[in-house]
Structures are given as structure tokens and as C-alpha cells.
Amino acid sequence: MHLEPDFDAPEAWISEGLPFNAFGKTLRRRFGGRIQRVSIDAGFTCPNVDGAVTRGGCNFCDNRSFSPSRRVRLQQVHQQLTSGIVTVRERYSKVAGFIAYFQPATNTYAPVEQLREVYELALSINDQPEFHDLIVGMAIGTRPDCVPESVLALIEELAAKSYVSLEFGMQTIHDDGLRWMNRAHTHADMINAIDRSRGRGFEMCGHVILGIPGETHAMMMETATEVGRLGFDAIKLHNLYAVRGTPLGDQVLAGQIEMMGRQDYVQTVVDFLERIPPSVVVERISGDAPSDFLIEPKWCLEKSSLRLDIEGEFAKRGSRQGSHFVAPDQPPSDRPVPSDQTPDSIRQMIEKRGRLPVLKMEP
Template sequence: MDWRAEGLRYFGYSYYLKQIFGFRVQRVSIDAGFTCPNVDGTVATGGCTFCDNRSFSPSRRLPVLGQGQGKRKGDQGWITSQMDDGMARIRKRYKCEHFMAYFQPATNTYAPVEVLRPLYEEAISHPDVVAMAIGTRQDCVPDDVLDLLEEFGARVPLTVEYGLQTIHDKSLEWMNRGDDHSSFVDAMERSMGRGFELCAHIMLGLPGESHQDMMATAREVASCGLDAVKIHNLYAVENTPLADQVRSGEVKLMELDEYVSTLVDFLELLPKSMVVERISGEAPRDYFVGPEWSMDKSAVLRSVKEEFERRDSWQGKRFES
């Protein structure tokens, strides 16, 4: 897709979806009630240092999200009612009739295939759903789960999102991730060529990572077979170890100009064909700790555009095949 001919500086997600479907598609989030192996003690406890995993308690989760019409995990129509609520809210804001069912919080492949199948099935059975995305950890995709994803990917456009964050094990250790980079490499090897798209989440500004470290992550992202990437700065939300570390000054978060400059450097190293699904993070205002600037998404997008223009640059300008 020739996004540069449209005057764009990077291959943004809404442009990509419009080209693929010919109409607007919005993501609608589904909380399927999963937990995570570094929360439940399987590989670690406490979860990632930036993740409010106390909200993984099913009794808290749906009331927090205001979704589900009183239905609980396992109830008939639980997924559908969440999507209906989410779609109604999205329709009030956008003119949109088509949706991507997005299994978002926690680890959405962390269950046996017999449990996963009916959840995914219910999501794609909704008449307004035209695509599906599933967020998960790269150490939670055994071969039978990948076979299931392949099966669904043959029926509906599917993106599987891995929480890569960084290629550096010292940072994964800092965030209490409970796995190391080898699990991403392994998951990619077993996931490629199965007919679904692969996306990785990346965080910039992890403590102890140099500019060179982040560019090393960019180079691997560029060459490892991914179709898409979601990038944001490290930010802190309430009820997390990171919030305490930020307040005590132990962790310093990136300033806007540093993030924008690093992000543009990162995007310049990616191939032009890689979809950039996100370049800023978001969290509810009453839950957010900092940095303050990242709450203003439009200002971040504007600054990124200005930085590209100032450099007369674009995604892929420094990509080395």
C-alpha cells in the first residue's frame, strides 16, 4: 500500500484498515476473564511492574469496565453482551458499523483449546464483527493453540499480538516478566506462515535501556517476520510497583521530546510494509500517574508528525533489508 503517496509519514492503522475493508472498522474490547502466568504464580507472582493485575480478579473486572450487562464469565452470551455494550458506546462517538473483536486484557490464550474455542467462536459470530485480534504472551502459545488460531485465521482476518516490549532480558527481568527473549523468538518461529497477522507490543523508555538498546529492538522488530507493531512510552498507572517507583524518583519516565525523537528513530528503521497500530499509550485519567504529557494523544501525534517533517523523513527511511 502506497501510504507515502497519501502524504503520510508512517503506515498507520486506520489507513491500513480502510484499505483492507473499504470502510471504517473500530476495535471493541472483550474481557474474557483470563489471568496471566506471571500473576498466578506459574512463572512469577505480582505480574509486570507496570500492570495493575489486581484488577484481574473477575469479580472486579466487569464492574470496573462497566460492561457485560451483569453477566459473568461462562454465562451464555457473556462475550456478546460485552461487545454489544462496547459497540453502543463506540457508535455514539464514531460513525461505525463494523468492528474488530479484541481480546485485550491479560493473556487471552492462557487456557486449554476447549475453553478458548467457544470464546473466539462467540466473538466472530456477532453479525457486526469483521475481524478479530487476540493479545497474549509469547510463552502462552503451545502448538495446539496455534493450530486453533490458524483455524480461526482462515475464517476471519485475525491478528495475534505478542507482548514483546523489548528484546533485552535485563529489561524483562526488571519488569518481572517471568520469561526471556527466547520465548518470543520461539513463538515467532512457530507462528509465522499460519495465515494470521503477527503484531508486537513495544515500550520505549524502559529503565536502564540506552538509545542503542532501543534501536537494537527496532532492528529485530524490522527483521523477525512481524506484520505490525504497537509502540508506546513507559507510563505508570495506579496500584502498580511502577507508580511507587516513579513517585519515589527511582524510575524516571521519558519526556515528550525524548519520546518523539526516539520513536521517529525507531520508525525509520522499520520496513514500510509494517503496520504501525499505535504510537501512544492510553489509560483512564483517574487511574493515570504519569507522565502527564502522554494523556494528550493528539499532541503526541502532532509532535511525531512535526518531527518527521522537520527531518523530511518517514517510516522505513533507514530500514536495512
């Protein structure tokens, strides 16, 4: 179900006295119980890794630290999903359903018919008696320059049958920051992608990184304002953190870059959430990595106390998500649909090349 932001609608989370529109509570309301994501690594790569737009990947990226599925030997999609469900059930006694989360790398970066097979394979787990109807939907992580019309049409088709969230790595609206990361796309790509995705029946989530070197507080608030202007359904906030074996990690170890401090991060998250629409679902408010990968900041490992600090800051201010939101002059639903600006080099890899043998599908 697509959630078009309604700036005048009362929000359930507000009536519950919550400081922000938390993801877990939203899923409980939507599906009637606890919903857990299971990370899947289908073997995708990225266009800033394989040379389609550049090489080297993002300077902060070691997917082993971001995704549990890349810390073990890759299994087939089916095996990853079923074993993940079993593991979560052992940890939590009451789970109503699961979201198949295609997380590492760029999960729309493959021939379209192969994408169809991978996505439908995940949803087909519901056909097995022991997992009947446990998969309530999918989340698909991607880049804004990797969603040509053929891909969006496929995701729209799947969203007509199941919950689907398309998660864009926006990171920041500032192109200097995107260049520093070696993203090899611009914010114009993000605008083009979301304006073409709107109204297709799937959820649009934006991933944002706070604490990018060179970005001031005012610049991060400009990114917050853009969330409302473009009409994201959901947002993920991550603190920039450095892990071993990455260019960023090397710079932090050399003393060339410092990570944002804990209190600064708490203040920035609350400032950010105060400026986005109350309808936007907040899927994450921080990021972390396993302690054996993580260099800095160490405080991001303290997820529970960090969340309490953020909630406490809202209480101290007497504010909540959306308290300082200013609706854009043009509602997102009125924004025109632009032409597809997917780079030709990426389009060729998605629409012209043959099947990829590396994708972890069933034989």
C-alpha cells in the same frame, strides 16, 4: 489475510504522502471503511500472576488502566461486545465494522477447547440480525510463552475464515528489561513464538515499550532492528507510564524512577519507525491511562498533539517509516520453523487442566 512483508513492494501509504503506515488507514483500505476495536475482557489471568512461572504480574500492570473493559463489572463476552458496538455507534456516525479485541491479561492462557468457544462466541455476533457481518475479525493479546502448537493451530483455523491479529507482548528484546518488568519470559521465547506463527494466515503484531529504565537509545534501536529481522506484520509502540496501585507507580512516587520526557519520546518514536520495514502496520505510537489512574508522564494524555509532534518531526527530517531500514541478510520467510519451546508449566495449564469457571462465557 496474512501480510508477509515484501521489502520491495510499493506501499499505498507512501503514495498518499503519509509519514508512517498508520493502522486506521490500513483498515480502511482493507475493509472499505472505518473499523473500530471493541475491548473484551473474557476473565483470563497470566502465568506470571497465578504462579505458573512466577507471581506478582508485570510491575507496570493494572489492567483497569489499560483496558476499558476492566473498569466496569465484568459482563459475559457477548454482552461486552454488543454493548461496546452500541457505544461506538453512538460516538461515530459511520463505522463499517468492528474488531473484537481480547485485550486484558493473557488471552491464549486457557484450555484450548474453551479458547475455541470464547473466540467463536465473539465471531458469532455476526449471526444476529442487528449486528449482521459487523465483526470483521479479532485481535488476541497474549505473551510469547503462551502459544503452544495447539493454540496456534486453533488460531490458524479461525484465520482461514476471518481476519485475526495475534498480538505478542514483546516489550523489548533485552532480557534485563524483561526481568525488571517481572515478565518471567525471555526474548528467546518471542523468537520461538514468531518463528512458529509465521505463514499461518494470521497477522503477527508486536507490542513494544519505550523508556524502560536502564535501556539506552541504542538498545531501543536494537529492538527496532529486530522487528524487521523477525518479520512482524504490525507493531504497537507505547511509552512506559506509571499508574497508581502498581510497583512501578510506587517507585515513581518515591522518586526512584523517572519517566521519559516528551521530546525524547517523540525523537525515539521517529528513530524507531525509520528503522522498521515500510510494510509494517503501525497500530499505536503512544499509550496513556485515565487521568485518575495516571501518575506520570502527564504528557501522554495529550494524544492528538503528541501525534502531530511525531508527524512534524518526520516532516522536519524529510524522512518516513523505513527510511533507514536495512533488510536482514535472511528474509523472515526463510527462517526455519523451530520446535515448540512453550514452558511445561504453561503447557500443563493450557492442555491438561479442566475448564475454567472464571471465563465470561454464555451460560
